[in-house]
Amino acid sequence: MQPIPHAENQVKTKEPALGVTQFIRSLAAIIWKDLAAELRSRELLSAMLVFALLVILIFNFSLELDAQARSTVTAGVLWVTFAFAGTLGLNRSMAMEKDRGCLDGLLLAPVDRSAIYFGKAIGNLIFMLIVEAIVLPVYSVLYSVNLFKPGLLLVILLGSIGYVAVGTLLSSMAVQTRTRDVLLPILLFPLIIPVLIAAVKGSTGFLQGAQVVDIRPWINLLMVYDVIFVAVAFMVFDYIVEE
Amino acid sequence: MLNTILQQAPAETTRYMVAGYSVIFSVIFLYVVSLIVRRRNLKRDLEILDELESKEK
Amino acid sequence: MESKPRLLAILDIVTILLFITAVGMVFFYAPLEAVMGQVQRVFYFHVANAWVGMLGFLVAAIAGVAFLRKSDRKWDIVGMAAVEISFVFFFIAIVSGSIWARGSWGTWWTWDPRLTTAAIVELVYAAYLMLRQGIEDPDRRARFGAVYAILSFISVPLTFISIRIFRTIHPVIIGSGAAGAEGSFEMTPKMLQTFMFSLLTFSFIFADLLWHRIRLGKLADKTENLRLKVLQ
Numbered sequence: 001m002q003p004i005p006h007a008e009n010q011v012k013t014k015e016p017a018l019g020v021t022q023f024i025r026s027l028a029a030i031i032w033k034d035l036a037a038e039l040r041s042r043e044l045l046s047a048m049l050v051f052a053l054l055v056i057l058i059f060n061f062s063l064e065l066d067a068q069a070r071s072t073v074t075a076g077v078l079w080v081t082f083a084f085a086g087t088l089g090l091n092r093s094m095a096m097e098k099d100r101g102c103l104d105g106l107l108l109a110p111v112d113r114s115a116i117y118f119g120k121a122i123g124n125l126i127f128m129l130i131v132e133a134i135v136l137p138v139y140s141v142l143y144s145v146n147l148f149k150p151g152l153l154l155v156i157l158l159g160s161i162g163y164v165a166v167g168t169l170l171s172s173m174a175v176q177t178r179t180r181d182v183l184l185p186i187l188l189f190p191l192i193i194p195v196l197i198a199a200v201k202g203s204t205g206f207l208q209g210a211q212v213v214d215i216r217p218w219i220n221l222l223m224v225y226d227v228i229f230v231a232v233a234f235m236v237f238d239y240i241v242e243e
Numbered sequence: 244m245l246n247t248i249l250q251q252a253p254a255e256t257t258r259y260m261v262a263g264y265s266v267i268f269s270v271i272f273l274y275v276v277s278l279i280v281r282r283r284n285l286k287r288d289l290e291i292l293d294e295l296e297s298k299e300k
Numbered sequence: 301m302e303s304k305p306r307l308l309a310i311l312d313i314v315t316i317l318l319f320i321t322a323v324g325m326v327f328f329y330a331p332l333e334a335v336m337g338q339v340q341r342v343f344y345f346h347v348a349n350a351w352v353g354m355l356g357f358l359v360a361a362i363a364g365v366a367f368l369r370k371s372d373r374k375w376d377i378v379g380m381a382a383v384e385i386s387f388v389f390f391f392i393a394i395v396s397g398s399i400w401a402r403g404s405w406g407t408w409w410t411w412d413p414r415l416t417t418a419a420i421v422e423l424v425y426a427a428y429l430m431l432r433q434g435i436e437d438p439d440r441r442a443r444f445g446a447v448y449a450i451l452s453f454i455s456v457p458l459t460f461i462s463i464r465i466f467r468t469i470h471p472v473i474i475g476s477g478a479a480g481a482e483g484s485f486e487m488t489p490k491m492l493q494t495f496m497f498s499l500l501t502f503s504f505i506f507a508d509l510l511w512h513r514i515r516l517g518k519l520a521d522k523t524e525n526l527r528l529k530v531l532q
Contacts, residue, residue, distance in 0.1 A: 177434035259403030263342035
């Protein structure tokens with residue numbers, strides 16, 4: 001077992017973590033811990049990636065699409081893929097935390113609880129974005145669709161933020177239950193329907209070259225959702241991890 | 244005769260009304276019954292536990 | 301706590317009387333709707349049930365906040381009671397809505413914002429119940445239940461809005477009739493009165509059942525504590 005940089009080691013301080021710089025330092029430490037661990041083992045990313053590509057493959061056979069139908073359905077296929085691969089990532093990320101006892105370690109460390117939440121959430125977001133960054137070109141190639149429109153990338157970013165904000169919160173709850181992995185999608189999917197709807201409609205809008213004024217409502221909805229849930233997560237995370 | 248020319252009669256949907264209200268009434272009834280049954284079971288458990296507790300003492 | 305409080309007994313009687321009156325109004329006072337016929341009568345109790353469901357959701361969310369702030373067990377009992385009752389009543393609302401849709405527009409389901417959101421909320425309740433079932437420790441169960449009640453309560457209006465916008469941009473014609481036109485009939489004064497009275501009746505039903513369910517919850521707690529004590 002290779003040594004994993006523990007957050008406690010990074011945060012060298014004699015007093016409780018106060019102040020913005022400490023917060024950011026703790027945050028960075030937690031994110032780096034996850035990234036470094038993943039760099040070594042790559043188990044999380046490879047699982048998410050292979051799964052995502054398999055889902056795209058299955059869609060190819062289950063939905064017999066001609067080029068015309070594809071343009072309307074691409075956004076939906078992509079987002080279903082992201083939603084399911086995202087669940088995988090969230091589950092694994094939290095499970096690794098709990099199983100290795102890192103979570104308890106983090107809680108004992110003089111680190112602000114919300115830094116733990118943001119650290120995990122940003123880590124999850126990075127993983128999700130990496131997977132999306134690989135799936136997009138693959139999909140483009142497989143279906144001869146140009147997916148590199150800046151509007152689309154914005155929608156994917158905003159949608160992923162909302163997904164991960166709620167997902168990290170719920171996975172920290174699910175991991176502490178008996179049913180664990182199975183429970184996360186059940187808890188998560190009803191709550192992220194606004195994200196899915198807005199992301200799919202927004203993505204389709206940008207893909208089909210609709211007017212920005214038509215797409216605006218969806219982007220606004222995504223931003224509102226993101227802001228609300230990040231704020232709520234900030235307030236509520238303490239109660240999830242208290243012992 | 245004039246009626247059918249001037250205005251159609253309402254659709255014959257009585258059976259749907261019956262179906263709807265059957266569901267409404269029966270589910271409410273079942274829920275109330277479940278509350279009563281659960282209460283009775285708990286009371287009985289409580290009695291048994293009370294006996295056990297007094298026996299232990 | 302063993303015997304029923306006087307106020308609750310009175311509430312029981314009042315609720316039953318209101319219920320009988322409401323049923324009477326629905327079947328004998330409210331006029332027959334000109335186009336849909338008898339099935340329109342389902343509307344009164346269908347909406348009233350949905351109303352109870354939403355009330356319950358609000359109560360559960362408030363109880364959730366209260367529990368997190370005060371850590372008082374009773375708020376958890378209130379929250380659980382509210383969710384359970386809402387689960388039952390939303391179920392009734394969805395099924396009766398489906399029957400009404402079938403009778404009025406010939407289709408068992410319309411993807412209109414309200415019915416769709418109701419289905420999603422029902423799934424949220426199911427998720428809440430499954431979450432609680434998967435936790436042994438009562439304190440954690442209560443905390444997580446509270447958090448999920450709050451999170452889901454916040455997400456539902458956003459869900460409703462997003463489906464609304466989705467539907468206004470894409471009015472889909474399902475089946476033969478114009479779907480999504482809930483309440484697409486003219487409400488005469490007598491209908492309105494019946495409707496409002498149904499809402500009132502079901503508010504009382506909600507309060508009455510909630511009180512009973514809370515009492516049940518307290519009894520369950522008491523029994524559980526005694527069980528742990530006696531059976532070690």
